[in-house]
Amino acid sequence: MELPSRVLHELKVELGYESILLLQNSSNCWIDLKAISETPIINLNANQEIYVQALFRNCLENHMLNVLAIATWSPGHIYSYRAFPRFTIVKRSIWQVKRYFEPQLKDMGGYPIVTMPDNVFPRTVVYKDAQGHYQLSGYLSSFMENFAKTLNATLKISWHQVPRDNEIVKFKKVTRLIQTRTVDIPACISNIALDPDFRNYSHVMEISKWQLMVPLESEIDRTLLVFGGGSQMQIVYAMCLMCLLALLLHNVNRLELGLAPSACCLGALTDPVLRAILYQTLSMPRRPSLRLKITYMLILVSSFLSYNTYITQLETNLVHPLTKPPIRSYQDMRRVGLKILFTDLDKPAMLKAIGKHVLSTNWDVHELVNSSVFQAMRCLPNSSYAYPVTQTMWPFIERKFARQHRAPFRLSKDFTLLSLVPFAIPLSNDSIYHRALNSYILHTQASGLYSFWYRRSYYKLLSIGKMEELPYNNFECNCYLRWIDLYYFWLLYTCMVCLSLVIFAFELSARLIKKIIREQLV
Template identity: 25%
Template sequence: MALSWLVIFLSCFGQMSAQFFKNTQPSDIELEERLLRVLLRLNLEEEYNTVLVYGEECVFQSLLRHLGVPTILVASGSTNYDWSFSTSTLILTCKFDAENEENSKTLLNLQRNRRLVYLQENIPHESVCNKYALKEQHNIAMVKSNFVQSDIIYSCRYFQTPNYEEKRFFEHQPIYIENFLNMHGSAIRTVPDLLVPRTMVYRDKKTGETKIQGYLANLIVTYAQKLNASLEIVNITELGVQKASVLDITNWAKEDKLDIGTALSSSLQFKSSDVVWYPYLLTGYCLMVPVPAKLPYNLVYSMIVDPVVLSIIFVMLCVFSILITYTQNLSWRNLTLANVLLNDKSIRGLLGQSFPFPPNPSKHLKLIIFVLCFASVMITTMYEAYLQSYFTRPPSEPYIRSFRDIGNFTHRMAISRVEVNVLTSLNNSHFREIKKDQLLIYDDWSEYLGLRDSFNTSLIFPVSEDRWTTYEEQQKLFAEPAFYLATDLCFNRLMFFSPPMRRYLPHRHLFDAHMMQQHEFGMVGFWRRQSFLVMVQLGLGSMKDLSHKRDIAASLLLDDISWILKLYLGAMALSVCCFVLELSRCSERWSRFWRPRR
């Protein structure tokens, strides 16, 4: 009797087991097929070439052989190495808490990657999205175990309530949401560095709000407007600082106290790209040198007298003297040193003056005189042109050609302590060429900038080519330019500036794209050209002529021709001496003195 009951029980259990497998096994197969279609669709929306699976064995792992892409399984939920694979990686998670990545570089590299979470339990979607939001991972999609029946994919969204959205798989909508294209008024925290003209803070008279302008501030403002976000200026007094420097803003970005700094960190100041990213400006770091003073008018005469040209004129004088002396008598009898060097016709002819023409001259003498007159016209015209042009615009004193030449001039180079530390840490070869006694180092950054903005022509200043554009625009209002940019005196010819950002900023890629678009449409160049006018409008710039204009007299002064008068007096003294010697018949007495000896 007991045996019969055992047989009946086993037969019933077998029928129930068969019915159970009949109902569940096809359902699992159908789920796998549906999930495989989801993965293939994700590959069509955004191609991935690597699959990263977190968690223990689940339904995803049975699908991987059908994808045909490299797969990495992380059962423990964390890797112990830096992620160096392609960024086009799809992350699959078998449980919402299976991903426990601890490697900071891996977290940064995989921050924006798409994640597909398989929820086996009935877990609230809000809590799953909140968990990933705390890690600032926002491309999250979820499917449940009843995905075959519901056909619903849950995508996390932010800045809205609820923080997820239901999507039907067969409605052909994008599965993932680009959350930061509309931030719905959420704040972007920033701190301006107050360095004109890149950032200028002012208070709007109509609304009373604090606003910022400048070619860098405009970039941040337009970016917040593009994302429909608000711009929150962090109160730096709460951070223990009265005025923020670039180093302070960069450190606050490292500490996640702000999102994007309204400042520019140079490539000379940082070695890692964790807090800076796409370069906003490419520029050089050169010297801003005072324009050399003009030579005084009394030195103009010495400038136009070139030794080579004088030598050529002297040779022409000797040649014409020899030719004139020979052709007059067709003999070398009268050819003496005095007739060559002090030939009256040759000297007066080269100076463009009249001289007595011999009677009945030969054809050869006429030709020589014609060439002499032509040479005199060329010489006098050349010197007169040089003299008039130099009096109109006198030449300048020598320019500084190298860093070592700074020690040979009276100018010293003013530089801030921050720049000295940076150049010293980089062991800049050009900076080492400048002697220490030629440096005037300022510990106060504001004092140094104020001195540079005052156009103090007794000093040399280092400046970026980007900042020089504003100085150049301002000097267009000067009667004479006070400084020029020495492009051959550069500490660094290719230096890039980038706004500091916090490390895990989730919309960093949108900010980089925004910067590139502003450059592409020419907005950055336009903002830079208008910087000086904006400074004047806000009262931060002046249209006064800060150059030291040279006073030009209405006519020449006696001091301007002092060298000519000195030469004239010397020549007159020499002429008087020769005349006295002739009156005293010195030559006859000298010849008598030598006759007895012969």
Template identity: 20%
Template sequence: MAWFIIIILCLGSLKAQLLDTSNKTEPDLEERLFGLLLRLKTEKVYDTLLIYGEDCAFPSLSTGLQVPTVLVSSGTTNFEWNFSSLTLILSCEFQAEREQNYRTLMKLQLARRLILLKGNAEPATVCDFYSKKEQYNVAMVKENFDQFGVVYSCRLFQDRNYEKVNLFEVNPIFIDQFRNMHGAPIRTIADNLAPRSMVTQDPRTGKKKWIGFVANLVNNFIEKVNATMDVPEELSEEDGRVFFGNIAMWAANDLLDIGMVVQFNSEMANFDTFTYPYLMCSYCFMVPLPDLLPYNEVYGVIIDRSVLGVLLVIFLIFSVMLKYIQQRSFRDLSLTRILMNDVCFRGFLAQPFPFPRQSNRKLKLICLLLCFASLMTTSMYGAYLQTFLYSPPFEPMVRTFSDFKKSRYKVAVNSIAMDMLRFQKNHKLNKAGKERIEVFNDQEFVDLRGAFDNEYIFPVTSVLWGIYNEQQKLFHHPVFYYSDDFCLSQYSILSFPIRRHLPYRDLFEEHILRQTEFGLLKHWISQGFSDMLRLKLVSYTDFSEPPDDELEICIDDLYWVLGVYALGLSISCCCFALEVLGSSNCWTRLKEKIYKKIVKNFVRDHK
């Protein structure tokens, strides 16, 4: 009986030890996983846990971490992930994450993933599976993690697609793999439109390369991440020109990684296939400079109504003050005497006038002010007249659509831009009227605009206008001007087209911000015209009309001056005649003198 009791006690103790050992297995795994999550937080902070599945140790660890947790037991969400947070994704087993919402997939593409492998799942298979989904920040632990402390982290640019990292080593578990792509290709294609991308030849290698404020940024990024440029030949066209809309479409269809082109994206429903804005510019019209004002109209331009009104008021004030100071009374004042004041008329025309006799100080002061006013008036109008005769101003410019309707011009638009405008709601070009819009094919439109055809108005961005403005400095005189108020869009955002699930999108957008912040964008834009000259994309041809050799003023140019002079002389003669005819005393005296002289002569002859 004693041996039987001893055997029972031994079996009970052994069973208790076995139970204690089995109970400690799970807490040890949780402790190791908890330490791993703490380490991941020190490498890069996360403030949200997203757990796929529920039959594992991950859900119970979230309480100890004191981090907001979203538990997706079904493996997929039925909502769009809109949390602006740094998320760490935990999966209870391989393929526990079965996300179907593509918007959520995009936003969580760069998030770090930690997977608990069960069964015979191999790290190489797991890394290959996630790389096909373009999710590269993936790490795995097996069920024996509590014994060995080994983390399997996926690596892209190496022979083996994963790396073993011990929990107690200093090597990082997650790395930014795309900062060094080890010569991996980046698929891109350029539209070959100056000045944003212009094809040239590398003098060292003899290969094609592209320059311009768009191509330079892509080239610098490829060099920065140690990649290579891959231009799909099947997408290239024979003439080298590629429509930028096709490039954006190819990027949206995953045929290109990054398009070497910028495109307006104001009408886009979302920005899944476009980067952070690279450039903001206006999209206005370059308008031909109007003709110079004819010489016969210069005399009317220098006369401003408001200035004439002020001069008339000053004239009336001087006239009233002169009459009042001379007569010391307002009794004899009348509108005729005020308006027909001979002294004020002569004074304002800078002509000599009789100085009033026995003038006091006040009268002398008024006459002095009158002389000063005449000097200012004649000097001002003389300066205006001489300046405008030497360099006549332009006729009124086109600043609005109403001005355009009164002009003789038409709007030239290429067929591609016209098709894009038709999809926009209430685009401003409708105000011009269909009869005033002429559509050309792309090459013909570029040739017309490059030849500065002054029969049309051309839509152009402010960046491209800078090139044309620099080219006009080679002309004898400018031909076009850029109308800031006559625009299709005052603020247009230009971005790069990229494919939807580009894994290094964050690096490329960071590169855009840095290049712009360092001032390289402004430098590239300012160098655009010199690059085009060097590549012979623009010529030194002067498209301005030759200046007239005869700048003399003809008799026809004095038509209005002579007409006004003749009119004034006629009015003066009429006034003089009316005064003479209206004076009866003068005629009576004349008749009496003539009669007396005749009588006197008659009497003398008869004596």
């Protein structure tokens, strides 16, 4: 049977001849066409109306929606079918057709699209409302609900497939439910880099990184900053400088008196040099020689430089306090007693990221837990562990501690496990929603809707109690020196006063004993 020239011309305009002519009913044809189910198909061998109905039912079972049948007993008519909301045969006259292959998913008439969340925070979050009914939140929830509305369909959540207690659904279970057609489109995204078959996924929805979230290094105590200017070596350098200046001044004074050089310079160290380093006044000879002038000039210049260096470092460290050595390797983790917390679901990606040898060598700094415990501890978060996070999870952690003086965690650039992680929705390779979902993904990303749902989900999670935003703390930023900051100075001053009193008491005792001995001799 030949197609009328008018039909050929209109098909050329509508499809550009991108069609397949199915000339006979064979089981091999169904196998070949199932892989390209979205391709328009024309059947020219529809010789009975009962055969047409059976043909279309087979097409629907094999997810082939774009099918036309030309009847041999009625050349002026074409047959097609409407899959949603119920199976219906459509008979049209060739002379009245405006579009041969009408989109089946344009209006599904409330047909249910079955989905299932994977319970990965913050993409999909299962919770109970005030009436005790299970509800779904997260930005993928908004994504799926709006997708169903664009197709005039109903989103049906398969609650009995979702585990409770914050447990993450395993990816193998998701793929099994997709292949058995229990779930049409799962409300989850997966790393397509771990699966070589890209046909089982939609367009890429997110491009992220997989990094470690490590505890922020603690600040050095302000009392130590005030005492040493942020560096213990600075005290050592100052003492060495004082000894050199005292030795120089003592020997210059001895040379002025015509005496030989000496290394005993305790007197010069405690009086003029110590006063100069502490930026205090000191007494100078009335008419010093040139050598003494040069020596005192060196002492004053050293005093000026050391004092201003100390003040500059102190002011800088009080505004931006120094922290302890950062965590940049597995050895640093062992030094501070830190462990990486992860789940069985993360183990394949971890093996791909760092390799089996590195993981086995550093297994002592890893701890394996179930997904519910992992998500609970990461949302707190517990600073006793480091956690692998993506770029979608990390902003939620940042927002939680936005009002705090210092966030307890930071995103480590030294532990970038995967620098490129493309996420997409897993689908069956013959899914009827492939083209509609891909188009919808592109539109939501181009319009900014996807980013809007992502930002809005944070406030939704706040409202249902799945996320909290910590309040402002009472920490005084850039505060002046406090009495407690001078703790070591007060301690040193007290020790020196006590030592002076002991020496004074010893001198009084010695004088008293000497007087008693003298009286006895008399």
